[in-house]
Amino acid sequence: MNLRPQTTSEVKRRSARADRVSTLEISLIRQISESARPTAMPLGVGEPTWDLPEPGRRVLNEWSGRAPYGAGTGLPELRKAVADYYRAGIDEAFITQGSVGALFSLLQAYVGPGDKVLLPDPGFVTYRNIVLFSQAEPVYCPLDETNRFRLDAARLVSMLDDGRIKAVIVNHPSNPTGAGCSAADLKMIAEECRQRGILLISDEVYRDLYFGERPPCLREISDYGIVVSSVSKAWGAPGLRVGWAVGDPELLDPARTIHSYATTSPSFIAQKAALALIEATEEIHRKARVELAARWDALRIAKREHLGEDPLPPDGTFYHFMKLPQEALADPIGFAVKLRDEADVVAIPGLVFGERGREYLRVSFAAKPEQIAEGIRRMARYWRA
């Protein structure tokens, strides 16, 4: 072969991006958040703003000795702790790099060109892009605002018979709406997916950040489907990047292979910290809900004071899906940019999460209570006008 030095432009031309990459969208959430001024009130954040709980901090502070790779499927003691949490067997628990690691490897393992994946609209933006990356087609189950965006099993099931749907993702309580679903609906979805051999993934990453009744867990209702979750939300540790998938070991197997080639293994030290967190689950979740309630109160009081509204809490999550003012509807993205640049508040247009979110703004109340109060105060004039 006659090798000769390449110019940079030649190299760039020859290494044009793969087709499957060209369909991916750069997250508008990041674009809106990242260009904000340091003084902006951060009502766009989708992560806890309280400290890493003490058991996790202790592991990180006291770490000494080696930092090995560890087993590809996760530390056995962490798998056991996760399995116990779901009353599952250890073989049913597979540790991943955040729940996104689980979602990514499951979808790469099961769907491809010609397949469709049913997703919620509005729904977590990453689902759509992981499906696009796998070269399958995302299709959307519309969630109904008159039903407060709660999951509607009858509607979802009516969409399953298209013949090409290979997987369904449900997310309850939901990002971006905070809406949950009933145990009966979840059971019906599981049964209908089982009958058709459709892979069901239940994203329950916000399950323990709830108001009122604890949301149902797929594992408690059915032995079908795979639950994904992580320590990122209710355990207050998004930066550990530790999540999991729990389900039939044979179903998890191909996803394990993909995850191990993509990551080798989740961080050994992060898994040790995650284990300490999971061992203290009850206390950590109780405190997380105290933090959550304080933030919800700040939002509720500020909305009453500045907008004369008395909002209802979501079923769970730290998201408030707020109706946009009439004038914002023509250009919801432009409106969010205006809020950022004029009012110095970051919040995410609902349209980013799907067409059904067009008339809404996702206000995260994961921020500190004083930031929430100040953010609503700054935004209020756009609603009053």
Ligand SMILES: Cc1ncc(COP(=O)(O)O)c(C=O)c1O
């Ligand atoms: C619905 C939903 N699922 C999954 C994730 C990903 O979380 P992680 O990978 O940190 O577990 C998020 C993060 O915001 C989310 O909102």
